[in-house]
Amino acid sequence: MPNEIKHSCVDCAVTLCDAHNPEKKFPPFCISRAMTEEQRDKSLKEYFTDPEDKKIIQVAATVESEGYRKWPRVQETILFAKRMGYKKIGIATCTALIKESRTLTKMLRANGFEVYGISCKAGEVPKTELGIPPMHHGPGHIACNPVLQAQLLEEEGTDLNIVMGLCVGHDILFNKHSHAPTTTLVVKDRVLMHNPAAALHHADGYYKNLCEDIGE
Numbered sequence: 001m002p003n004e005i006k007h008s009c010v011d012c013a014v015t016l017c018d019a020h021n022p023e024k025k026f027p028p029f030c031i032s033r034a035m036t037e038e039q040r041d042k043s044l045k046e047y048f049t050d051p052e053d054k055k056i057i058q059v060a061a062t063v064e065s066e067g068y069r070k071w072p073r074v075q076e077t078i079l080f081a082k083r084m085g086y087k088k089i090g091i092a093t094c095t096a097l098i099k100e101s102r103t104l105t106k107m108l109r110a111n112g113f114e115v116y117g118i119s120c121k122a123g124e125v126p127k128t129e130l131g132i133p134p135m136h137h138g139p140g141h142i143a144c145n146p147v148l149q150a151q152l153l154e155e156e157g158t159d160l161n162i163v164m165g166l167c168v169g170h171d172i173l174f175n176k177h178s179h180a181p182t183t184t185l186v187v188k189d190r191v192l193m194h195n196p197a198a199a200l201h202h203a204d205g206y207y208k209n210l211c212e213d214i215g216e
């Protein structure tokens with residue numbers, strides 16, 4: 001752990017930051033209070049110079065407000081895509097989530113979208129070709145290939161890509177290489193039914209050990 005912690009929003013107990021609420025007591029390190037006008041304006045400028053960013057933030061607000069505590073994420077995703085005017089959806093799926101990806105495809109097609117999905121094992125590249133030693137070939141010798149997934153979806157000209165359960169690291173590479181805007185519907189967690197938040201909810205119990213250095 002670093003000797004000196006630079007406090008930020010993650011160290012703050014205030015929720016729903018809002019300077020207009022007199023009951024809110026902001027910490028001395030409050031990010032909103034400390035930031036310059038220039039920093040704030042730099043972000044706002046982005047929304048007004050990039051029409052896509054502006055549309056995304058405005059459409060997201062309609063989905064959040066109308067679906068708040070009513071719509072599951074998949075419904076939000078479908079409606080977001082419709083309101084954005086997207087026509088073709090790419091799915092970057094883990095092979096282990098192929099059943100769920102088929103169901104998602106059925107839902108998307110029923111809502112008028114063209115769907116094109118690429119599995120993580122497409123291309124069938126052996127792990128040895130990526131310089132991965134045999135001791136790390138479990139649970140199989142064929143590598144996931146998130147860069148290929150992103151490249152093939154780009155060739156197809158998808159308007160939006162949806163990540164379905166890619167592994168940690170593979171999701172990072174897919175996001176890095178995806179040219180279309182990308183959202184995640186399923187986050188892989190093989191132990192917690194793809195709900196990684198469960199380990200955070202139980203950090204004072206079953207997963208207490210994770211609050212200490214767990215080593216390499």
Ligand code: SF4
Nearest residue numbers: 009012017030031032
């Ligand atoms: S902006 Fe200020 S009040 Fe809001 S979470 Fe960050 S530190 Fe807390």
